[in-house]
Amino acid sequence: MSPFPLYEQHEQAYCSQFANVEQAASTQDRVLMGAPGTIIEHRRGGAVYYARQYMGPEGRRQEESLGGPQGDPEVDARVEQVRRRIELGKDLIGRIRDLSKLGFQLADNKTYATVGVLYNYGLFEAGAVLVGSHAYAVILNSLGIRAVSYETEDIDIARRHQLALANPPQGGLLAMLKETGINFVPVPALKRGEPSTSYTEAGKSRFHVDLLVPSRDDTFPTVPVAELNAHATGLPYLAYLLGKAQTGTLISRHGAVPVRVPESARFAIHKLLVSRLRTNTLVKSQKDVRQASVLLAMLGEHRTGDIEDACAELPRSARALVRRTLPEVEALMRDAHEAGLAELESGLAG
Template sequence: MSPFPLYEQQEQAYCSQFANIEQAAATQDKVLMGAPGTVIEHKRGEAVYYARQYMGPEGKKQEESLGGPKGDPEVDSRVEEVRRRIDLSKDLISRIRDLGKLGFQLADNKTYATVGVLYNYGLFEAGAVLVGSHAYAVILNSLGIKAISYETEDIDIARRHQLALVNLPEGGLLAMLKETGINFVPVPAMKRGEASTSFTEAGKSRFHVDLLVPSHDDSFPTVPVAELNAHATGLPYLAYLLGRSHAGTLVSRHGAVPVRVPDATRFAIHKLLVSRLRTNTLVKSQKDVRQASVLLAMLGEHRTGDIEDACAELPRSARALVRRTLPEVESLMRDAHEAAFEELATSLSG
């Protein structure tokens, strides 16, 4: 039994600061790749051309051409818009830096750029959902609680239904990801002849993006996602997780980007479920259970009824799997979060 609380609440003033960051981030029509940087000018003969010089997600100096020549009304207007985005990003970063010192979860720069390019193409507005450990960090911040963070090099993107997207690059999802400046390549499938459902940074890096969709049964099929010119891995019970979602904000030292994440309670219950679906990854299963327990502790103590509702909506075929996690959850929650554990156990008993 653990006598130590699984989380701490942030002070209300800090939660208000985070809410202000979320509001400001939501005003962005487009997020910048990398650090904000600055607008510079290049002279070509008698004409002057613009560029944004910035530090990319991999820590290398980069330049983005903004066109020219200086004095062209359309070009000058575009440059002023970029300057506005730079100013807003710098303001957000200064406030995010302070919250990072207080225990708010910050994503790494590669994750920020990758999620940012998906936001720029409208994936989250169209219904795509950030899941996995990065969603967990977003949810912790939105709930105003501090807990042990987990470093991850996975970005998990899920969609329940076809996304209504426009103006996508010809190369689909892979072409989008390459706009970050990170050299993404498809990960070869485990089975010969199957399509890739994941993209990784070329070289020795383990940083990668996985695309997920609901499976119609207990299998893990490879499913075409035509609107992204890509394929996804089907995941059992993912439809339950994606059945309720809401807006959130992923924050990093390069800025803040609006995203969509699952409902916190469904996320927690689904984490317990996934921990039993993982048959050969003990460390990940333990991480799933701990993340779930943190959220359930907070929700059971501050949002009475949410756990009961989420369990009532859980497919009956999944209940037995989730109940198997109760001894492990109890070892984490019993002494410090007894009431929350009792709500979970009671809600799963029916």
């Protein structure tokens, strides 16, 4: 049995600092791709044209044209709007730099740009949910705790119902992703002739985005997502995970972006469930159980009732699978986190 705590709480002052970052991030009408950068001027003949020069998510200097000439009311308004976004972005980065030193979870720059472009198109407001290890990092920060982080090159985006998007691009999800400046391409499906449900950065990079939807049974079908002009992989029990969601904020060295993530207790229970659905990836299964145990430990000690509520809404067909994880969970939580373990056992016994 492990006598060592799975997490540490951040001091209240640091949690307040993070809350201020979240509040400021929520005021953004649009997230800038890459670092905030600066506005520069180009002279063409006797006229002045504007551009934003910045460091892109892949670490290369880039330029975004803002138009011209200087003096055109529409152009000047656009430049001023971008200038305000740059100022807010730089302010956020200064605060995030301090938080990173304190152990708050930071996403890499590619992830920030990718999630940011989805925010710009209103996916999270429309109901899309960030899941997977990046959601885990967002939840840790929201709960005000520090724990072992897991590096990942996967971005998992899920949706339960059709998203009511105001202005999606003609090219759908792939066109959105390309606006990051990252050269995304579809990943060929395992079965010849089936559409792709995943997008990866061209070349040797393993960075990729997966689109997920609930499966109606225990299979993993390929499902069309018409509003994104894309296809998704259906996952068993994903509807349970997406049944309750909460707002959160993903932070990185390039800025902060509001997102939607699963409710914390459901995320933990679903992680245990997924660990039993993985049949050939022991390392990932162990990671799932540990992430779940961290959240269960915190919730049992500081949010009594959340775990039992999440267990009560777990489909009965999934209960046996989650119970199989109890020996592993107990090995991590016994002695150090009795409250969370007891509430989990009680919730699964009902």
